[in-house]
Each structure stands twice: as C-alpha cells, then as structure tokens.
Amino acid sequence: MNTDGLVYVSLAQLMALEFKARDLSFLARQPQGSILAGNHASRLRGRGLNFDELRRYQPGDDLRHLDWRASLRTGKPVVRTFTEERDRPALILVDQRMSMFFGSQRSFKSAVAAELGALAAWMVFNAGDRVGGLVFNDQRIDSIAPLRSRKRIEALCSRIAQQNQALNAANPDAEGEDQLDKVLQHCLAVAGHDHLICIVSDFAGAGERTLQLMRQLAAHNDVIAMQVYDPLALNLPKNGRVLVTQGQLQVELAVDRQQVHQPLGDFLSGRLKDVATLLRRSQVPLMMFSTATEAHEQLRAELGKLTGGRR
Known part of the structure; x- marks a missing residue:
C-alpha cells in the first residue's frame, strides 16, 4: 500500500506532526480572542x-x-x-467513513482528516491536557480514553492510520446509516462535562439529530467542528469527464454537457452549504479544510481567523 500521505497515511507521518503543531494553539494570547471563549475558556490551563x-x-x-x-x-x-487547576480531557473524533475516501486535488478527505486529528491531539498534549478520541468508519467506532502521555497519542494515531489504510474503493458504502449520530451519541455518554471535543469529518449524512447532539455536547463542553471538503464541491470543471464511484459501481459523467454539469454542480455545492449552515446553527465554532492544501497550513490560517475575529 502506498502510504504517501495523500491517499493513505502512516503512523510515522502522524507522529511526526508533533513538530508542526508546536506553534499552534486553540487558545489565543488574550482570552477574549480564544476559539474556546465563554465559560470553559476561563477554566483552561495557565492560571495555576x-x-x-x-x-x-x-x-x-x-x-x-x-x-x-x-x-x-x-x-x-x-x-x-x-x-x-487540573488538566482537562480532550476527545478527538476522526471520520474515516467511505464518504471521506475521495479527492480530486492533492489529498483525499480521509488523509486530510487523519492529519487534522493528529495535529489536534498534539496541540492538546502541548497544552498539558489529556488526549483521547473516537476513530470511526461505517461499521465500527474505536474508543481511546483520554490520558496525558505520548503512548496514548501513539495509540490514537495508530487507530487513525489503521482505519485510514483499510479504506478501499471496493468497500461497500453505508449510505443512509446514521453512523455520525451514533458517534456523537457515544461521545455524549463518554464526555460528561468540561471536555474539549474536536470533530473532524465531512459531516456527510448530518441532519437535525446531528444538530441536536452537537448542541447537547456544546452545553457542557468546548466543541470545535473541522469540516473537510473537496474543491470539486465548489467548482465543478466545465469540460472533461468525472468518474464517480460507489463501492464497485463506477459511472463516468460528461460534465461538459449542460444537463449534467448544472444539476451535479448544484448538488455538490448545495450539499456542502447545507452542512455548513447546519453546523453554524449549532453555534459550534466551524473551521473548513480543503483537500487541495496542506492541513497544518490551513489549520494555522483557520485558527487565526477564529481567534483574531472575536471582539
């Protein structure tokens, strides 16, 4: 298997992101500028x-x-x-469902999500807090309890890499199943109060139940949504052909034909906007990540927007 970091990731690659996470933080220098503003930010480390x-x-x-x-x-x-003041636990939720196994530029969504999950874990560890997580695909949820140790980050990154490398175009889709909601429900049972929860996903299949669960999580925890998307959803090419796969079924679409281009473009961009609107309704801070650019550079830019934009 080619673990080049663009389609499939390796454990070594995720562990090496420690160095790229060193100058990143969910907390700004000024508390009012923090992405984690509000009741929970006042209890974050640094005050002794x-x-x-x-x-x-x-x-x-x-x-x-x-x-x-x-x-x-x-x-x-x-x-x-x-x-x-005590360190607090963090749960990093990393989506490795079949909906993530796609990329039209540079990386697959699944690979970007894997890197973002690892970066978030290292950021939490560098802040002196405990790291755990939930790594999920269409069939199973791997749960790692929060602990402040490098071994625990290695365990989390190992699960991410394992699930990432198990993705294959021949795998069956589980469309219509509410796996995302099941993971959020599981997180709700595990998290309790005063956790930091980072959800890294394309949020495919998100609906009103998802919104309800995210609001419940955010009531007593700091929740951050990291939505991974592919640029094709925003800008469908005007000519050529696009190969669409679903399990073993493959369909080639001639996007230069108006009757194909218009509805497909509307569907892809509409789906992305619908999910983003839903996430914003939950009032959870939202960061968006494209498959076309390196994850850590986008994370730096997104943190700058969110922490710099608060007044």
Missing part, C-alpha cells in the same frame, strides 16, 4: 489556581490568603480558598 470560596479563617491557613475587605466587613478573619 482557581478561586473557590470565602470562608472563616482556621488555624494553619495561609495568611497570604486573608481577604482584608471581607474580614473588615464581617469583623472576623476571612480567607479566600483556591482549588488547583
């Missing part, structure tokens, strides 16, 4: 201690934590108590 409560002074308390204003107001010594 979080204020917990005011209570009466007890022998042995650190005098540096005396709250003089509260003490003068109540006439009794009052101290501020703190809880130590």
